[in-house]
Amino acid sequence: MILVRRLVFFAALVAFWQLLAMRHIWDETLFPGPLAVGRTLWGLIADGTLPDAVAVSLRRVMLGYLVSLVIGVPLGILLARQKLADETLGSLVTGFQSLPSICWLPLALLWFGLNDRAILFVVVMGSMVSIAAAVRDGVHNLPPTYVRAARTMGTSGLRLTTDVLLPASLPALMTGAKLGWSYAWRALMSGELLFVSLGLGHMLMMGRELSDMSQVLSVMVVIVALGLLADNMVFGSLERLVRRRWGLGTA
Amino acid sequence: MRGVCRRFEDVVALQDVSLEVFPGETVMLAGPSGCGKSTLLNLVAGLDRPDAGEILIDGAPIQGPGPDRSLVFQDGALFPWLSVRGNVEFGLKQARVPRRERSERAARALERVGLGGFEGHAIHELSGGMRQRVAIARALVMEPRVILMDESFSALDALTREDLYGVLQTLQAETGATILFVTHNVRESIVLGDRVVLMAPRPGRVQRTFEVDLPRPRHIDDVTVARAAQRVSNEMRGVPDPEEVVW
Numbered sequence: 001m002i003l004v005r006r007l008v009f010f011a012a013l014v015a016f017w018q019l020l021a022m023r024h025i026w027d028e029t030l031f032p033g034p035l036a037v038g039r040t041l042w043g044l045i046a047d048g049t050l051p052d053a054v055a056v057s058l059r060r061v062m063l064g065y066l067v068s069l070v071i072g073v074p075l076g077i078l079l080a081r082q083k084l085a086d087e088t089l090g091s092l093v094t095g096f097q098s099l100p101s102i103c104w105l106p107l108a109l110l111w112f113g114l115n116d117r118a119i120l121f122v123v124v125m126g127s128m129v130s131i132a133a134a135v136r137d138g139v140h141n142l143p144p145t146y147v148r149a150a151r152t153m154g155t156s157g158l159r160l161t162t163d164v165l166l167p168a169s170l171p172a173l174m175t176g177a178k179l180g181w182s183y184a185w186r187a188l189m190s191g192e193l194l195f196v197s198l199g200l201g202h203m204l205m206m207g208r209e210l211s212d213m214s215q216v217l218s219v220m221v222v223i224v225a226l227g228l229l230a231d232n233m234v235f236g237s238l239e240r241l242v243r244r245r246w247g248l249g250t251a
Numbered sequence: 252m253r254g255v256c257r258r259f260e261d262v263v264a265l266q267d268v269s270l271e272v273f274p275g276e277t278v279m280l281a282g283p284s285g286c287g288k289s290t291l292l293n294l295v296a297g298l299d300r301p302d303a304g305e306i307l308i309d310g311a312p313i314q315g316p317g318p319d320r321s322l323v324f325q326d327g328a329l330f331p332w333l334s335v336r337g338n339v340e341f342g343l344k345q346a347r348v349p350r351r352e353r354s355e356r357a358a359r360a361l362e363r364v365g366l367g368g369f370e371g372h373a374i375h376e377l378s379g380g381m382r383q384r385v386a387i388a389r390a391l392v393m394e395p396r397v398i399l400m401d402e403s404f405s406a407l408d409a410l411t412r413e414d415l416y417g418v419l420q421t422l423q424a425e426t427g428a429t430i431l432f433v434t435h436n437v438r439e440s441i442v443l444g445d446r447v448v449l450m451a452p453r454p455g456r457v458q459r460t461f462e463v464d465l466p467r468p469r470h471i472d473d474v475t476v477a478r479a480a481q482r483v484s485n486e487m488r489g490v491p492d493p494e495e496v497v498w
Contacts, residue, residue, distance in 0.1 A: 145328035151315075152296055152322040153342035153393070163345070167332040246331050247375020 032214045040214035041221065049203070050222065057188060057199040058226075060116065064123030065184045072128040072180060073173065076135025077165060086136070093132050101126025101187035105194060119191045126187035131180035138172020139165055170242050178235045185227065263454035264290045267304070270448060270457065272397065277423060277430040279444035281437055281483065287455025288433045292401050295431060296322045308396060318346060321390030325402040327382045329374050335361070335385055336370035342393045360392035361385075363425070364418055380411035384418065391422070400432040404439065413471055416442050420468045437487070438480045442469045449483055459486055 014034045021033030028036075044050040079086045079093065104125045108118035142165070150164040166173070192201025200219055207215035265287040272278045280288040293299040295306055297316040306313045308320070321342075329338050339357040348356070361367055364384040374382065383403060390398050404412045420443070422428055434440050440447045444463050451458040461483055465475050 143326075143328070145324050145326060146330065148298055149322065149324060149328035149330075150341075151298060152320065152399075153389075154316070154318045154345045159345065163341075164330070168330065170332060245373065247373060 029211065030213055032217065037214050037217045037221070040212075041218040044215065044218055050218070053198065053200050053203045053219075054222065054226070057192065057201070060119055060199065061123060061184050061188045064120050064188065065127055065181060067120070067124050068127035068131055068180050068184060069177065071124070072131030072176070073135055075128070076132040076176065077139055077161060079132065079136040080139035081161075081165075090136070093129055093136075096125070096129045097133055101183065102190040102194070105191055109195065114195060118195075119188065122191045123184045123187045127180040127184035130183045131176045134176030134179050135169065135173060138169040138176065141172070142168050171246060174235070174239050174242055178231075178239075181230060181235070182227075185230075189223065265294075265301075266454035266456050268450075268455070268457055272429060272431055274396075274429050275427040277432060277443055277445045279440035279447045280431065280433045280450060281435065281440040281447055281487075282450035282458070283452055283487065284435060285452040285455070286450040287452070288450050289401060290455065291450075292322075292399050292431065292433045295397075296320055296399050298322075318342060318393045319396045321393050321395040321398050323383075323386045323390050323398065323400045323403045325405055327386040329382055329385055329389070331374045333374070334370065335366070335372045335374065335377070338374065338385055339370075339389050339392050342389065346393075356392050357388075360388040363391060363422060364388045378411070379407050380414055383407060383411075383415060387415075387418070387422075391426075391428070397429040397431055400430060402433055402435070405434070405436065412439075416471065417468065419443060424467065437483045438471055438476065441465070441476045441479045441483065442471055447483055449486060451487075461486075 018033050018035065021028075021031060021036075025031075032040075041050070075089075075093075079090045101122055104122045105118070108121040112118040112121060146164055146168050147160065150160055155163060188199070189201045189204075192199040193205055194201075200223055204216055204219045207213070207219060268287070268291060270278070270291075280291060282288055290299070294301050295308075295313065297313050297320065313320075330341065333341065336354070336357055339360055340353045343353045343356060358367070358370065361369060364387050366381065366384050366388065369377070369381070369385075374385070377385065386403070387398075404415050407415065416439075419430075423430070430443075432440075432443060437447075441463055447461040447463060449458045449461065450456065461479075463479060465473075465479065469476055
């Protein structure tokens with residue numbers, strides 16, 4: 001049912017776009033209609049440019065995201081559990097949160113040069129910090145009785161983390177993971193847009209340089225579609241799973 | 252199990268409190284808020300340490316939390332990511348009890364609180380009273396020397412609470428469990444307790460101890476219970492006792 005409503009909405013949107021384009025209010029090269037964009041999109045898919053770019057971008061973002069998760073989740077737990085770490089490292093994390101990740105690009109370029117490592121660094125700096133912050137807040141807000149109950153049942157140390165803190169903060173972890181993903185994706189796009197070759201961001205910029213508005217719009221459509229896909233397929237279903245287990249109702 | 256004298260200073264939450272609990276006995280810690288009864292329970296649980304004095308269990312001083320003392324919280328503190336079975340088995344799993352023994356013991360504990368067959372349910376599917384039963388089963392399954400209960404029934408409605416009074420009294424009769432129970436509800440302390448330790452605030456201390464020698468099972472509306480509760484309440488408010496009856 002949701003799917004139907006959504007399809008109807010997008011169909012109406014595209015129809016409206018086509019109508020606007022057919023009125024020729026703006027120059028066709030600056031405002032191509034959905035049919036033109038669709039043709040370009042198909043062409044880019046057929047000649048392999050777009051699938052290649054998607055593959056490159058996805059590989060980069062997944063690698064960066066994975067690294068962010070591996071560092072960010074333990075970091076968040078550490079900050080939530082160790083007062084000293086939170087007072088020192090924690091304020092640094094909060095500070096870095098206010099720093100748009102693309103601000104790391106000049107530094108990364110100087111350190112690593114114009115290559116994939118630089119973009120990976122930017123993605124990780126953007127994503128890891130937001131994951132760590134979300135996990136910290138999640139663990140911090142756990143009912144203290146969980147830990148007390150676990151301790152009276154003989155849990156301590158690492159098992160307290162793996163058997164209680166991690167599963168208990170799963171809803172917060174999901175939020176953090178989702179947030180981290182969107183930060184990683186944005187950081188990657190801005191990075192590719194500015195400097196790094198290959199990938200979707202680069203294709204967007206190519207479109208600009210060639211004054212090919214159809215290509216620009218095609219790539220944007222693909223970026224939005226990938227975002228929706230990740231949200232619905234991966235995070236959506238994981239979140240539903242967690243919410244059902246917790247009895248939080250289905251949103 | 253033997254509790255001995257201890258003092259706990261911060262705003263003198265407990266001053267020179269001595270108490271002894273015997274095996275198979277249910278001791279109720281009652282009193283107004285701020286009298287240090289929950290602090291005392293936390294000390295026995297090992298979640299907190301006394302500044303002076305010592306607490307012994309079977310002659311050995313308490314070093315920290317341990318499976319010989321199970322705590323039942325006011326809100327149950329059940330883990331929502333685990334099933335009923337997972338919750339009850341949690342402590343056994345931590346103690347590396349083999350799987351088959353775990354599930355047998357969990358089933359037995361759930362049977363005791365009248366929740367046999369609910370093993371597979373999720374926590375959020377249970378009512379407040381059922382959750383508290385699971386919390387009791389979770390404590391019971393560890394076969395502790397003493398079960399510590401911290402306002403365990405305070406968040407429940409009156410009818411559910413009466414159900415649980417029944418459950419707990421059956422447990423007392425069948426298992427001979429030793430229970431140390433904190434409550435601010437004087438009637439509750441009379442229904443459940445073999446002894447009621449009335450505590451007073453500022454500084455937290457034992458004001459008086461009452462022996463409750465009424466036949467079991469007791470009911471919250473029994474006249475004898477009401478009369479006994481009245482005596483404890485009078486003592487708490489500093490009203491002189493009109494009839495020096497021994498019950």
